[in-house]
Amino acid sequence: MMKLNKQTTLLLVIDLQPFLLKLLKKAKPYAPDQVLETNEKLITMITNAGIPSVLVSVTQKFLPRKLRQKSTHLAVSKDLLSHSKVTTYTKYQPSAYTIPELRDFLEQQNIETTILTGVVTNNGVFKTAKDLLSAGYKVIVMEDAATARTQKLHDQSIEKLKALGATIQTSDFLIDMI
Template sequence: MLTIDQTILLVIDIQGNLAQAMDDRGSLFENARKIIQGIQTFDIPLIVTEQIPAKLGPTIPEIADLFQGMTPIAKESFSCFQNPGFRETLEKTGRRQVLMTGIETHICVYQTARDLLAAGYEVYIVADAVSSRTARNREIGLKMMGDAGGRLTCTEAVLFELLRTAASEKFKDIFRIVK
């Protein structure tokens, strides 16, 4: 079960022209924005990565405008976990539940999930907030992560699981985000 004090959100490589090439990118961008806004409502930390930003470009404005002042972690390895700066940033949070959104599902998201699971983290893949260039590759990536022990979830399920009750003071904020 996700908990506010153990969860962190990882936003993987939603950047440049690659983001524009994603299957069903409208839903990807919308759900990524919702999960980021919801996580921020709970004051849960997030980490953002960019794959070789000098070549692929920065995080797209639709996403980057949600975390102004935050510097994404640049990486070359497909798995975020293979980047020492990422590992150090994650370890400093002390959190063990990693929510994942980003691209591409069958490459960077999958390899990161696999490495996080091997290191003992609980991994939750926000399935409606990840994508690949093809729907089939997205499906395969989700299956590989599930087979490896990752937990598939969706934007609204995450936000309401963290909320726990409609009596919460944050209910109206979360409801506005998801409607």
């Protein structure tokens, strides 16, 4: 079992917004409430270990400012959002790596390994992982902290990520990695 270097690791959570979780009510293989619960446990575990967490929300630039602000609200508990080790960003494209401030954060913090979770496995999670891998980061996808509209989309994305070089784990194994 690999051990994580706490100084060079980051948890990156993609698109856990209430409206997206509601749209995914029939998601597979994990229900949205289960994904949210798993992510909250991971964020708690990671931040308690002194590892930073970045939570990213997605919106559209064409929306009026008030609607954009409302749509970027995260479903994660306020206690977790206010933790000193938690940073939030907004993205306008599927990949979180398109956020210049996130790329700066990764560089400033000397991040080498990104633990990746969120929705949906075949879009935001997949495209972020692909971009991070292309940029030379190690990527660990927490398979049980992500979901898609169908089991097939989830499984295909996980297999493609493995082929690209991502490590696939479940949240249970993270305890041993920290």
